[in-house]
Amino acid sequence: MGKDYYLALNLTRSATDVEIKKAYRTLSLKYHPDKSRERGAEERFAETAEAYDVLSDAKRRAVYDQFGEEGLKSGVPTGEPGGFTGSYTYHGNPQKTFLDFFGADNPFSQMFEPPDPLSSVPPFGGMFGRAKPKQDEAVEKELWLTLEEVYCGSTKKMKISRRVLNDDGQTSSIRDKILTISVKPGWKEGTRITFLKDGDQEPNNIPSDVIFVVKDKPHPHFKRSGTDLHYTAKISLVEALTSTTVDVTTLDGRVITVPVNEIVRPGFTKVVVGEGMPLSKSPNKKGDLVLHFDIKFPNQLTPTQKQAIKQTLGKSK
Known part of the structure; x- marks a missing residue:
């Protein structure tokens, strides 16, 4: 038998x-x-x-x-x-x-x-000296942040789904886990936040690390470049030629008034020192705010207006 x-x-x-x-x-x-x-x-x-x-x-x-x-x-x-x-x-x-x-x-x-x-x-x-368990390659995920979250700092709760070993040590099931990320003021795009061994669990393997990579969400008014913030103000042709003031609501909710006494020519920029993004290693220091200008030209002028402009500015040579 x-x-x-x-x-x-x-x-x-x-x-x-x-x-x-x-x-x-x-x-x-x-x-x-x-x-x-x-x-x-x-x-x-x-x-x-x-x-x-x-x-x-x-x-x-x-x-x-x-x-x-x-x-x-x-x-x-x-x-x-x-x-x-x-x-x-x-x-x-x-x-x-x-x-x-x-x-x-x-x-x-x-x-x-x-x-x-x-x-x-x-x-x-x-058995001593047998090969050590290998760790799976890191898993990268994008962490999209608003400029307000990066400017002020914030806390993000990120839910991930991963395989977790069951009690038998061989089979696994899908379970969710919440990871907490403390966003530091001034984090640059591309900053990497690593959670060690929070990837899928498998028999005889070390779980992979989970890495979040910071990405900037598009903002309706600001765009950052390094530690500088860029803002485009809309002004009229009269304001471009005669001076004006621009009110800017900052990322932390303040309103700053910027006087523009220069003639605003194409490509002209106005720099406000110290109103840009915080430096991640020195949050008390900031980059600059760079103002660009979108000049609104009139669709048409009356003969009288044209004559007044000619008398004021003179004929171009």
Whole structure:
């Protein structure tokens, strides 16, 4: 009579993949030779390893369920002309199965000690010094901020969805997490905020870092360049020629009045020192506010108006 792999894992033939993994996890820990002192523990450890090796593989399990151990290890017809499944042979190393299953999350890792340089026998069957778990590549997300949020500083709550390992340590489910970002005044576009290991969880892997990259939301009135703020004021042709004042509502809600006594020519700008964006490393210091001008020209002039302008400005030469 062939081996009963389901019995070896204390399972029925209707067992799911999750139940198979859970059973092997429990029994391999119970009967591990370096942990258990029960008589026959080493044999039970080997039996559970072979059973898991078969039942965790969908093709092997299907052949075993239909033809038993003999069919699995001898091979059976596939139904195609001349077709025949390959024979299965367990590699015979239950320790390898154990390590492949637990990987870097081996539950006995706390028992490992650095090897004695004078000893030729590595601890725990040579497990010390195995490859460290790898970390997935960082996940980048855009953090869109208004200029008001960057100017004054703010707090942002960002919801992310990620895979989280279930209690069995192998399967996962999607769960939401809220990450809190304290926006510092003056953060530049491109600033990166990193949350360590908040990415998807997977067996034997270190979760990736989640990185938010600051982006400026378009503003109806301001545009920033470095630490300077640029603002376009609309004025009439008369104001451009005769002087005016411009009221600007700042990003923190103040209203500043800027006198413009110069003749506003095409390309002319007016700089207000210290009314730009805060410097992120020195929030008490600020860049400049740069005023640009959009001059409204009249659609038409009466003959009298044209004559007055000619008399005032003189004929161009």
